[in-house]
Amino acid sequence: xxxxxxxxxxxxxxxxxxxxxxxxxxxxxxxxxxxxxxxxxxxxxxxxxxxxxxxxxxxxxxxxxxxxxxxxxxxxxxxxxxxxxxxxxxxxxxxxxxxxxxxxxxxxxxxxxxxxxxxxxxxxxxxxxxxxxxxxxxxxxxxxxxxxxxxxxxxxxxxxxxxxxxxxxxxxxxxxxxxxxxxxxxxxxxxxxxxxxxxxxxxxxxxxxxxxxxxxxxxxxxxxxxxxxxxxxxxxxxxxxxxxxxxxxxxxxxxxxxxxxx
Ligand SMILES: O=C(O)CCC(=O)C(=O)O
Numbered sequence: 001x002x003x004x005x006x007x008x009x010x011x012x013x014x015x016x017x018x019x020x021x022x023x024x025x026x027x028x029x030x031x032x033x034x035x036x037x038x039x040x041x042x043x044x045x046x047x048x049x050x051x052x053x054x055x056x057x058x059x060x061x062x063x064x065x066x067x068x069x070x071x072x073x074x075x076x077x078x079x080x081x082x083x084x085x086x087x088x089x090x091x092x093x094x095x096x097x098x099x100x101x102x103x104x105x106x107x108x109x110x111x112x113x114x115x116x117x118x119x120x121x122x123x124x125x126x127x128x129x130x131x132x133x134x135x136x137x138x139x140x141x142x143x144x145x146x147x148x149x150x151x152x153x154x155x156x157x158x159x160x161x162x163x164x165x166x167x168x169x170x171x172x173x174x175x176x177x178x179x180x181x182x183x184x185x186x187x188x189x190x191x192x193x194x195x196x197x198x199x200x201x202x203x204x205x206x207x208x209x210x211x212x213x214x215x216x217x218x219x220x221x222x223x224x225x226x227x228x229x230x231x232x233x234x235x236x237x238x239x240x241x242x243x244x245x246x247x248x249x250x251x252x253x254x255x256x257x258x259x260x261x262x
Contacts, residue, residue: 001077001242003193008084015151015198018184019191022077022132023245028189030249031134034068035212037256041097049163054106054204056164060096062232069095071248073216074240078130085193086126088220093117093127094231097134099212100142105205107142109166112150113217114196115158116165120229125155126220127196133186134212141211142203144192147172148180151195167199175199 001022003011011017023031035041044059064070072078073095082090099105114125137143153175156167184192194200205211217231224234240248 016194022191023189050106056106090218100205121225121227
């Protein structure tokens with residue numbers, strides 16, 4: 001599951017690449033079960049209102065622990081793929097669970113992640129995210145949408161839209177005239193790597209199904225921020241063999257189940 005040279009080339013051309021089955025069926029099932037039971041995750045969920053006031057929820061972590069989310073961030077397949085895409089040693093910038101609940105999950109407005117990461121002292125747009133589907137993500141439940149090739153536009157000015165930071169819609173509308181809008185429909189366990197200047201958004205979830213995803217965000221070692229910001233400076237990732245995801249998950253799940261039984 002380490003990306004091929006062809007997949008890397010399509011990431012550089014299109015600003016994103018979809019990877020089917022990044023996680024195995026067992027890893028995917030464990031991620032779903034753990035994220036559903038995980039009281040700590042629920043406790044750090046914060047709400048960002050979209051332009052219409054609907055709730056988008058996000059649980060963001062700047063540090064790595066012993067849990068399944070951290071094991072995926074540290075997994076050889078994801079770190080090596082990210083290294084190929086960034087052309088540099090990747091480090092963990094943060095990771096987050098983006099959770100859209102059935103019928104009420106809000107939209108994400110058009111933005112580039114570098115639209116705001118720029119303000120954190122990162123000089124270069126050599127950063128990326130890997131969205132891993134915890135639930136199937138489709139048009140009905142508000143999957144990620146990307147504007148193909150928009151990373152080549154460069155950074156667009158951003159401002160406040162509801163409780164979110166959104167891109168200047170005059171530019172976005174001009175880009176929409178020229179570029180293809182792609183709905184990144186995923187099965188659980190599939191992933192999409194996308195460049196930090198790729199314009200992306202997602203719709204409200206008006207379906208009866210949840211749409212949760214784990215988003216792993218990486219910066220390049222040589223792009224460590226020149227000033228203090230909300231996310232960490234470079235520190236090396238202790239890379240985990242791919243088998244470490246299930247090992248970490250089983251320990252975490254046993255702990256969650258014993259808490260539930262107590
Ligand atoms: O979960 C989504 O649909 C998008 C989330 C996102 O764009 C972000 O966290 O920057």
